[in-house]
Each structure stands twice: as C-alpha cells, then as structure tokens.
Amino acid sequence: MNIYDVIKRPLISEKTSLEGEGKNIIAFEVASDANKIEIRKAVEQLFKVQVAAVNTAVARGKVKRVGTRLGKRSNWKKAYVTLKEGSTVDFFEV
Numbered sequence: 001m002n003i004y005d006v007i008k009r010p011l012i013s014e015k016t017s018l019e020g021e022g023k024n025i026i027a028f029e030v031a032s033d034a035n036k037i038e039i040r041k042a043v044e045q046l047f048k049v050q051v052a053a054v055n056t057a058v059a060r061g062k063v064k065r066v067g068t069r070l071g072k073r074s075n076w077k078k079a080y081v082t083l084k085e086g087s088t089v090d091f092f093e094v
Contacts, residue, residue, distance in 0.1 A: 003042035006034045010091055011078060023082065026089055030056070030079045039079045049087035055080045 011027040019025040030039055036054040043051055057080075061073035083089070 001031070001034065001038060003045050006031055006038050006042040007046065012091065019080075024085070024087070025080050025082050028079050028081065030077050032058075032075070032077045034077070034079075036079075039081065043081050047089045049089060050084040051081055051087075052084045053082040055082075 008029045008031065011029055016025075016027040019027070028039070028043070034042075036056060039054050039056070040051045043049065043054075056077060058075055058077050061075045063070055063072050065071070
C-alpha cells in the first residue's frame with residue numbers, strides 16, 4: 001500500500017490539539033485496512049520524524065435521517081501517533 005493511501009488526513013480538533021501539546025501525540029484519519037506497522041512507516045517517511053507508538057480506533061458511522069428513511073454514514077479508522085522526544089510536526093507553519 002502506498003504511504004499516501006495509508007494516511008488520508010490529519011485530525012485537527014480541540015481534543016487532538018491539547019493532546020499534541022502535552023503528550024506529543026498527533027491524530028490521523030487512516031485507511032480502514034491499514035495496520036499499525038504501515039501507519040508507523042508512512043508517518044516516519046512523510047514527516048521525517050521518529051514514532052514511539054501507534055494506537056488505532058474505529059469510529060462507527062452515525063445513523064442519520066435522509067428524508068423519511070434512515071441512512072448510515074461509513075465507519076472510519078483513526079490513528080493516534082505518539083512521537084519520540086524531540087520530534088514535532090507543524091501543520092500550520094508561519
């Protein structure tokens with residue numbers, strides 16, 4: 001699998017920003033079939049950083065009403081990547 005297929009986008013929210021500051025953790029939306037080893041290699045190659053750990057979670061899609069029927073959003077996978085000391089990733093460089 002290509003590294004650009006593994007990592008879809010960074011997750012930037014209030015929760016992930018607070019974790020990033022204190023614990024040096026960044027979050028990504030990743031491919032559903034990607035494993036922790038592929039995610040680690042992709043992050044290290046894309047951002048030139050050292051990865052300490054990778055934790056993954058599957059976010060279940062919500063059930064939403066579409067007109068008179070019920071529809072379901074797709075499930076998606078997210079990865080919390082812990083960087084080693086001294087490694088940082090800046091998404092918003094000034």
